[in-house]
Amino acid sequence: MTTINYVIYMQGKMIKAVNEDTGNIDYISTDAVKVINSVISSLKIRGIGGKIFIKEGNYHGTGQIKVAANIEICGTKETILNGIGINIIGDHVTLRNIEFVGDPTFAQIFIEANHIN
Numbered sequence: 001m002t003t004i005n006y007v008i009y010m011q012g013k014m015i016k017a018v019n020e021d022t023g024n025i026d027y028i029s030t031d032a033v034k035v036i037n038s039v040i041s042s043l044k045i046r047g048i049g050g051k052i053f054i055k056e057g058n059y060h061g062t063g064q065i066k067v068a069a070n071i072e073i074c075g076t077k078e079t080i081l082n083g084i085g086i087n088i089i090g091d092h093v094t095l096r097n098i099e100f101v102g103d104p105t106f107a108q109i110f111i112e113a114n115h116i117n
Contacts, residue, residue, distance in 0.1 A: 005050035006039045008032075010057040033061030033084055036073075044068045054079045054098065067093050074098075 006026070007018045015035045017027040027038040036052070043050035049070025056078035065081075067073065069090025075098040083102030086095070 003051060004053045005043060006052045007055065008035060008039065008052060009055040010059065015059060031061045032059035032081065033063045033065055036061075036065050040066065040068055040071055043071060049092070058082055059084070067095075069093065072096070 004020050007020060009016055009018075013030050014028055015030065015032050016025050017035050017039045018024070019026045026042065027035045029035050036054075039052055043052075049068070049072075051072040051074065054073065054075045056076045058080045060082050061084045064085040064087045065073075067086060067088045067090075070092045071090075072094040074094075074096040077097055079097060080099045080101055084100065086100070
């Protein structure tokens with residue numbers, strides 16, 4: 001996957017997701033998990049997966065990001081998901097340049113896939 005479908009960034013305390021096809025801000029919240037999961041759901045509905053780029057920042061949220069098959073989530077060396085867990089469900093999922101920090105009770109990674117490399 002090379003085309004970025006959504007760019008997520010922070011503006012003050014608000015986290016926004018820009019649809020790169022339309023240029024519209026499709027999702028806004030103070031909770032990073034809500035924004036990221038909304039973007040993943042949108043890409044999942046299309047049935048082909050997609051690529052999400054998260055700009056640098058210290059993102060906070062509650063709960064887990066639920067990543068479906070064929071989703072790529074990339075960040076920069078300064079992209080931090082603080083206290084956020086991730087649940088990978090499906091094959092062909094890529095996470096790049098994202099740091100997970102915070103309470104290990106919440107910042108956990110679960111993988112449910114047929115093949116793990």
